[in-house]
């Protein structure tokens with residue numbers, strides 16, 4: 001089914017941006033491009049189950065008229081429709097287009113698409129799927145545009161199209177050696193029909209110029225290091241005023257009464273606005289509170305400090321994470337929770353075992369804490385709202401703002417800026433709605449809402465809090481015969497349905513259902529857990545606690561059994577085989593087809609072997625030093641890490657080195673894959689060492705980076721070595737990159753600490769646990 | 773009062789305790805300097821005051837009286853600053869890039885005072901700058917590269 005799309009040309013859109021001239025580097029002139037009716041790539045047959053990009057809301061689009069414009073001076077402009085938050089997507093996807101288009105990267109400009117999924121296809125930048133889902137559509141875009149240029153050149157010279165070919169920004173005539181530049185051809189090419197998808201001639205991989213190469217420079221690199229790059233917080237709109245909001249400290253709370261008389265005396269304060277909250281479930285709704293609008297952010301903050309507010313905290317005021325942890329441990333200690341999967345007879349295996357193992361692993365709430373806190377700017381004119389914001393979810397932003405303003409989604413424009421980090425926090429557009437509501441309260445004047453770091457930590461959509469309870473049975477031959485896993489954690493689903501106490505398939509498919517072990521008796525359970533705060537996505541989500549628990553537990557078992565950890569782990573994984581996720585009752589499989597993306601234990605074994613070889617597993621180390629190993633499968637990518645630690649006698653820990661091996665299928669932009677893995681290593685160390693958000697009487701206890709710590713340079717691994725394992729070719733399925741590096745780091749670190757000191761960490765963060 | 777920023781003089785009429793950060797960003801429209809914590813904990817707001825790196829979120833404009841402020845917008849005018857920026861681009865340091873204005877200013881100040889910093893010198897100078905994306909290893913490499921190119925380290 002081809003969805004009808006708005007007949008709006010890229011040219012119009014670009015001219016509009018240019019005229020507004022708000023986002024500096026985005027201004028463009030001199031375009032030549034035809035109006036096109038984009039065709040969207042949807043499966044014709046509604047009955048067939050959809051996977052991958054076909055299953056995402058609004059699917060995908062591969063029309064070159066939507067994504068490419070060529071100016072008469074030859075400048076090629078490529079639209080990036082996914083949000084840039086550090087993963088490098090504004091380089092990687094346009095690079096794919098440029099490669100197929102045979103464009104010279106130095107003459108490529110990238111512009112950011114506003115939220116409009118009908119036009120661009122899905123824009124939810126999460127789940128490590130931008131390149132995984134859009135590699136093929138973007139190849140099609142580039143190839144189609146190239147073929148249109150070739151056809152235009154052939155017509156221009158009056159020769160057959162098979163006599164010409166594209167090379168580095170020009171079309172050449174084979175026999176005569178004549179050339180003509182893209183700029184000269186742009187107008188004629190744009191008037192041609194877009195070739196049918198079936199007739200597209202994609203480049204063979206050995207002709208790739210950028211794809212799979214190390215060298216493509218970051219499109220925004222120079223702007224970033226010179227301070228010119230425009231993030232959400234840098235947006236400036238005529239007449240703009242600044243706001244901060246005092247939000248309820250407890251989830252579900254609201255304002256009982258307030259006094260703003262001192263606030264109004266602060267120089268620069270313009271207005272105080274009461275924002276209605278919304279009762280749980282939170283969804284993407286703003287939390288409400290009292291907003292202070294001022295001439296600048298500092299005055300607004302000063303004004304907020306002078307507010308006197310009495311809150312009605314509501315039923316979550318009794319939330320204390322210390323007590324909650326005890327409650328979760330209790331639920332985890334006995335059966336009776338929801339059974340997710342049961343094969344064989346675990347109770348019997350445990351009863352008859354030669355040796356049994358049992359452990360609980362705890363990870364507290366975590367805050368994504370992107371360096372740029374949530375921020376948004378909105379303006380309302382003639383009943384239409386424009387928002388500028390760093391958002392991972394442009395379409396959800398548009399729809400949610402429209403709902404709160406009670407206008408049509410078509411009357412909301414969401415301009416996506418660069419994100420100063422996202423990590424899942426900026427998938428929730430509550431802060432865009434705040435800006436829109438405040439603009440409305442200011443009769444449409446542009447208002448920028450900035451969250452302070454305190455706001456970000458106090459009122460986030462946090463990573464859940466969890467107990468993973470594991471038990472295992474081992475027989476006299478040292479073979480593992482039974483595996484029991486009870487996972488206890490408030491679910492992300494509670495953010496959308498307040499009554500929800502069980503985890504959803506997406507969370508269970510992150511290392512509970514899809515364990516790769518060859519064990520006969522398995523029981524998986526999910527006892528209930530009620531949420532008392534907004535639970536959200538945090539880079540790699542529920543994989544964090546699962547990898548930590550399972551990979552620590554396996555190391556504990558190996559040690560107790562006197563076996564080498566690597567050998568024991570490989571033995572547990574068993575022989576190389578492709579496991580059908582359906583057999584594992586994994587209903588999620590990261591949204592991908594079970595046939596195309598089985599759980600491949602051969603690939604898991606390979607990353608373990610590779611990282612052990614690279615880090616020289618088994619080597620002798622001086623006292624106080626240790627190596628720790630962990631592996632994990634997530635976002636259809638396989639990773640394994642070895643952390644090396646040194647722990648001094650008084651418990652000071654340093655990390656000389658981390659090795660991480662990655663099999664993510666074909667590597668489109670290897671340089672950015674490396675940087676994502678390096679970053680994941682640092683973030684993994686950070687959350688394991690110091691990451692914790694705790695609650696007392698319903699409120700978050702951490703205020704800023706002094707109490708919610710994140711790793712600094714002197715606390716980070718001195719060396720990070722990323723080992724990318726090659727895929728067979730570019731036709732094999734792609735895996736995710738942004739998230740899968742994170743899960744194995746915390747367990748590898750704790751296993752290393754055990755190797756160095758004999759101390760086993762089951763509760764994160766590690767913080768002072770190493771002090772004797 | 774008068775503020776000297778990147779060699780130009782700006783007359784502002786603001787409370788003396790207003791932080792340099794918000795003066796730059798919200799009053800003068802110079803948005804290269806970033807807000808990350810507001811409490812001198814993250815370094816995103818780092819600028820130079822008479823050649824020393826300071827946290828502009830926690831430094832009032834009164835402290836800049838008769839002094840020179842240099843922000844990220846003018847770092848490229850300095851030879852060492854430009855070398856740092858080029859090394860950053862060459863090694864692909866930035867991920868989201870939000871912390872990098874502050875990182876570049878801190879690194880420039882480091883190399884201006886110490887042409888051949890050791891790993892410990894780098895740790896000391898840079899550990900006030902948080903990078904949530906985790907670009908620390910490349911930052912270290914880029915500082916060494918810039919030092920070599922500026923004729924410092926061998």
Ligand code: FES
Nearest residue numbers: 808809810815829
């Ligand atoms: S914003 Fe100034 S140090 Fe963080």
Ligand code: FES
Nearest residue numbers: 868869871903905
């Ligand atoms: S590059 Fe994102 S915070 Fe440093």
